[in-house]
Amino acid sequence: MPDINFIVGFIFLLGFLAFFLAFLGFIVFTFFRWRGREKDSVDSVLLRVLVPRTNEVKIDAMEQVFASLFSIKKGGWKQKFSFQPSIGFEIVAREGYINFYVFCPSRLKDLVEKQINGAYPDAEVVEVPEYNIFTDTGKVAYKAFQLRAENYKPIKTFKDLPVDPLSSITSVLAKMGEKEAAVIQILISPADSKWQKDGSHFISETKKRESDPEKAKFSVSGKTLEAVENKIGKPGFEVSIRAIVVSESSELAKMHLGNISGAFEQFSSEFNGFKSRKIYHKASFMEDFLYRYMPMFNILGNRPSILNSEELATIFHFPNRSITTPNIQWLNAKRAPAPSIVPEEGLFLGMSVFRGIKRRVCVSDDDRRRHIYIIGATGTGKSELLKQMMLQDMKEGKGICFIDPHDTVRQLLPLIPPERAEDVIYFNPADTERPMGLNLLEAKTEDEKHFVATSVINLMYKLFDPYKTGIVGPRFEHGVRNAMLTAMAEEGNTFIEVVRIMTDSRFTQELLPKVTDPMVRRYWTDQIAQTADFHKSEVLDYTVSKFGRFVTNRMMRNIIGQSKSSFSFRKVMDEGKILLIDLAKGELGEENSSFLGLILVPRILMAAMSRQDTPEEKRRDFYLYVDEFQNFATPDFAVILSEARKYRLNLCVANQFIGQMEEEVKNAVFGNVGTKIAFRVGVSDASYLAREFAPVFSEEDLLNIERFNAFVKTIVRNEPVPPFSIDTTKDMSEIKKQENPKVAQIIKEMSRLKYGRDVREVEAEIARRAKL
Ligand SMILES: Nc1ncnc2c1ncn2[C@@H]1O[C@H](COP(=O)(O)OP(=O)(O)O)[C@@H](O)[C@H]1O
Ligand SMILES: [Mg+2]
Incomplete structure (x- = not known):
């Protein structure tokens, strides 16, 4: 009789074998399938x-x-x-x-x-x-x-x-x-x-x-x-x-x-x-x-x-307009070729790329006198384009000024052609050891004095009452204008004296004999007669509280409190220098950055206008670049945009939204600018810009421009040409390789030694004047 264990074992083995075969079969079948x-x-x-x-x-x-x-x-x-x-x-x-x-x-x-x-x-x-x-x-x-x-x-x-x-x-x-x-x-x-x-x-x-x-x-x-x-x-x-x-x-x-x-x-x-x-x-x-x-x-x-x-x-579905995630790659906007009349020499903007045909797109020096305006959402390549334009101008020995509230100046420094290093004035307000002077009251003629006063009033509106709600009103304007004109009666006075005039009646009385403008004199005698204590009025309190902070801030005081500016804008222009104004908001604070930009821009415009004393053909072209233009755009700008051409002050400005500009400035820009470069924009600006770029591009196209690509509406020999697209894409690592930190270092050092002053000296001078 067979061993029961053997039988069980045998059955078990058979079962196992069957299972194994089934498993093997499953694997083989799966691979087969x-x-x-x-x-x-x-x-x-x-x-x-x-x-x-x-x-x-x-x-x-x-x-x-x-x-x-x-x-x-x-x-x-x-x-x-x-x-x-x-x-x-x-x-x-x-x-x-x-x-x-x-x-x-x-x-x-x-x-x-x-x-x-x-x-x-x-x-x-x-x-x-x-x-x-x-x-x-x-x-x-x-x-x-x-x-x-x-x-x-x-x-x-x-x-x-x-x-x-x-x-x-x-x-x-x-x-x-x-x-x-x-x-x-x-x-x-x-x-x-x-x-x-x-x-x-x-x-x-x-x-x-x-x-x-x-x-x-x-x-x-x-x-x-x-x-x-x-x-x-x-x-x-x-x-x-x-x-x-x-x-x-x-x-x-x-x-x-x-x-x-x-x-x-x-x-x-x-x-x-x-x-x-x-x-x-x-x-x-x-x-x-x-x-x-x-x-x-x-x-x-x-x-x-x-x-x-x-x-x-x-x-899984394809995104529709309800998805607002910024990084989605949408279908590219339309492209259009540059008309053959657009020059291939001059200031290079980018490549016209259309159906496999590539060609350079440039603007001639003459057409640049009608200015360049760049618009686009953040990150679309505006600052980079400005940078490339400035580098070309520098290489060609042109004079430029760049006002930058971000860090583009710092990216630019290591790329400056070494042969131009000597021409650079690097104005960095954050360098508190050797502050440069900027006396915004420096004005020669009566016209200039009024221009300066107006620009400060525009600045006040821009900074403290941008929507004109009445915070800054006519009474206030009047007060500031007269205080400014009074201070300007004596050469060497600065913004510090303006604030003093508004707070210290004795000081005002001392200055009065020097004031020749009868209107200004009348203002003070009337004011003092009317309000027994003018210097305690609310308007002035308010003004002083606003202005006061720029004078109490040590960094700012050491710049705008210096009697003599470190450089003359007129000379910068006439001699083709490179003035780089570093207003990095991060370091200066938003308000200081805007304040400085807002006083600098009109000074440059004023310097340009002073070229009236030179025949038009002898005025050397000067290029003013302003990034984040909306921060500094006041109505002065609107006026100048139309006139700058004859003074050979050629603007190149960039900003993010049209909505950021006041109506007046906006109209001046669109009425006077010869070359408009639009990177991708948002909905409201697209509808505004659409008419500039019609019929070639639509509103939708403006919303969809691929990054580093732009639409251009320009003029050739002062005649408008149909809009077209350009591609500005570059190999950024190549540019990185060209950077020379040593050049940047030398430029900074040379410029601060040449134009900055020792802070102790500056503070001593200011203290001396304050005790007057
Ligand atoms: N033409 C370009 N080709 C390649 N990369 C670019 C180009 N322009 C800008 N960039 C990169 O894109 C980023 C944003 O560019 P930026 O010029 O600062 O934009 P915006 O000033 O419009 O906000 C930067 O990091 C820059 O390196
Ligand atoms: Mg930028």
Whole structure:
């Protein structure tokens, strides 16, 4: 009789063998079923889909796209023995931009393109080379998602979500730096109907159970049944969702990945949601990601997830105008070629690029006398363009002045041609050890004196009452004007004396004999007669409190309190010097920066006007560059814009919004400027600018200009030419290489020794005068 143990052992062995064979069979079959997937992946195309910023197509259009893509399903017996084709939908953040891609087998390209364009008629679908997110040093974090409950239970869809779910995903991606990258990859492949049958079964079983009073538990709500019914009513796809992040450190990569998972939380409904899939082998996960393979095995806690067309559209669709994330790459604006009459020599602005034809776009010296105006949202390349223009002028030995409230001057210093180093006056108010003097009361003629007084009044409005609400009124204007003119009666007086005049009646009395202007004298005698104590009036209190801060601030006092300016603007202009005015707001404070800019600009304009004493053809061209022009634009500017041409003061100004300028200045700019360069702008400015650039470019085009590209409306030999586009893109690393920090150092040192004064000396002088 055989040993019972032997029999048990034998049966056990047989069982094991059967199991092993079945397992082997499963593996072999799986590999057999997935044969050819590499060929499919290699023979695929990557399509980039760009939509215009003004895209209004709603999410349900994408649902239609997915529903019709279900037609790629292989039917019949084939589906059992081969894999279903898959299509990848990807949201990719890299190099500071967010893009939307579709990856599909080449044979499906036409279909995919047609479906996308059917739903998004304005979309541009272009085949592009494969992108790469990996770098040598970058750290990678990755994750895959699957449904947490049965496939027939729905996640939350766009129909239940109050806002476009794409916006939380894109805003997470927008937080990635230029050196970081992320991909959200959604692979779909038509599912067979088993999941729908399961769903129907679930519904019928539940209904049957609930109708049986003995078994009813009422654990499943009617709402659930309805949700399941809805989900299974639409075509389903097996999906594989992966997220990969590359960043400088593992912590950062994990953080971004966590944020992406966080954004996926919004899809959680009471029925279903996403959880992580287990990743057992990193290398094969990466291979699946790169080849866009659906996972071959769904074992050990992993299982296929099925989403219907509505759910897929919720997770992936192309952005529409409700998505305000700044980094999304929208469809480029229109381009137009530069007319052949536009010169290729002169001040170089950028390249005209149109249908493969490239040519230089320049402005001649003569046409520059009608000024250049640059507008564009922040980060579009305005300051960089100013910088490039200034460098050209410097190389050509021209005289320039640059007023900069940011850090462009500092970027410019190391690039200055060494042969011009001696011409540079680097005015840096933050250098408190050797302050340069700037006496804003220096005026020779009566006209100049009035001009100075007016410019200070304009400054007051700009700084303290920009909307003209009446804070600064006529009484106030009158007071300031007379105080200014009184102070100017004696040479060497400064802004400090202006404030003293307003606070100290004895001082005013002392000065009065020197005042020759009868109107000014009358003012004081009247004031003193009328208000017994004029110097205690409210108007003056207010004025002094406003002006006072510029005089009490040590840095400012040591500049505007010096009797003699460190340099003459007229000489700077006539001798073609390079005056760089560094008003970095960060160091000076916003108000001081604006104050200095606001007194400097009119001084330069005044110096230009003083060229009246020289015949027009002998006036040397001088170029005034102002960045963030709106900070310094007062009505003086409006007046001068029309006249500057004859004084050979050629302006080149940049600012962010037209809305930042007063009506008067705005009209002067658009009425007088010969060359307007528009980078991408916002909605309100686009509508204003559209008429300048019509009929070639539309409002929409202005909203969509690619960064570092611009539209130009210029004149050639004083005649307007049709608008065209330019590309100013440069290799910034090349420019970085040209920087010479030593030159910057030498220029700073030379300039502060030559034009600055020792702070002790300055303070002693001011103290002496204050005791007068
Ligand atoms: N023409 C260009 N080519 C390449 N990069 C540029 C170009 N212009 C600007 N950049 C880069 O873009 C960023 C923003 O440019 P910037 O000129 O400061 O913009 P804006 O003054 O309009 O705010 C800078 O970091 C600069 O290096
Ligand atoms: Mg700028």
